[in-house]
Amino acid sequence: MLSLEFIRANPDAVRRAGELKGEAAPVDEILRLDGVWRGHQHRAETIREEQNKLSKQFAETRDESLKERLREMASTAKTELSVADAVKRELDDLLLRVPNVFHESVPVGETEAENVVIREWGTKPDLGFVPRTHFDLGEALGVMDFERAARVSGSRFAFLIAEGARLERALVQFMLDVHTREHGYVEVWSPMLVSSAAMVGTANLPKFADQAFKVEDRDLWLIPTAEVPVTNLHREEILDGERLPLKYVSYAPSWRTEAGAAGKDTRGFIRMHQFSKVELVKVTTVETSLDEFEKLTRDAEDILQRLGLHYNVLAMCTGDMGFAQYKKYDLNAWAPGLDRYLEVSSCSVFNDFQARRANIRYRPSRGAPPKFAHTINGSGLALPRTIDAIMETYQRSDGMITVPDVLKPYMGGVELIGAR
């Protein structure tokens, strides 16, 4: 969230950011409540001050005549404070719904059509035959099964079978190995159910409650991404500034309701209620976050390059970028069978928007007062669509799929899917 201080000082900037993001920010109501809250707070404190003085006097003099007045002051202060608290809660609730501002380099636009391609890698492969879709190939090879998954769990679920399951595991291993050994990330295995407080920390709550699965009768949510537990890893902490940035990589299944996406991407292994993802998370200082964000994006791109997949990088425009992000890039891999790009990664920098919610701070140097950290995350990568791009890019005219070189060491001797 944004600080009250910032909103007080820059109400117009906050309003404008809200409009461009398509998320009306209740700035006026916030400023009004801020005044009300401070009024009550101030009155309560003035009474308390007086009360504390008298109370000390009473301790010395034991003057019983003071008691009645003290009792009265105590109760007035309490009332005043409870009003202040109620207003503050209302205020905090509104603050959680104010979208983040964005970096000056973010393109202004309303829809995804106004996103900007900032770079491309590779070219669309010419296979020499009409490419098939991954679900066509997957079902024919018996490595993907959507029909049985629907019987077991409903739509938007899948079984991966035999080399399909093996490919998924190989990719996870490969990505984790590259990020830990070559990019310097620390591997994390995290809880996959998290509290509401953690969801608020990453800004998945309160605004996006309908996007996540909630456990009945408990304050627990299935994680929509490993970003949630890993970003919250250091919640309520004051970190040593000299040890930043912290770099984490975490493999976890992710669960999403996909509310509002009815009818979209219903065929294939694209938009699932449950999917695997290797997530990159950084906690940085204020000064280095933009730079670390660019580097994190490159780390994710490196995986696509090693897999030999053609992709592009899009800078998200204001309207397509999201509530909490300060700046965001999407990585889209080319899927020849579907004849379109698939979003396989989304990399974002939040500045202190999440850190403020999760109360993640650091001390820039010894003795210096703490500051809110900056957080960054990005998929490195999301599995289903990466699998799709691989299957469609590496398919042969006979319907079998060549395993990319970098995955061979992880495939237990399988070099060609479908050769069984």
Next chain:
RNA sequence: GGGGAGGUGGCUGAGUGGCCGAAAGCACCCGCCUGCUAAGCGGGUAGGGGGUGUAAAGCUCCCUCGAGGGUUCGAAUCCCUCCCUUCCCGCCA
């Protein structure tokens, strides 16, 4: 699930009604001393918020000893509820 112990500052840890936002130690910072290092000596070092201030600094007040509520003129300290940690027993992948 049953029973016991416990949650205090960056860390260890004392504190059972006002003299406590908190002893002592560690760590760290500044200064002194020393040819250098170590040791020694002196001082400093929790977080959040309000008011004042053009801002920084400063001054000042309020709140915070796991969270919330209660008793009391006054709570780290007493009472209640919840959360968490830990030990023993039971159950169990």
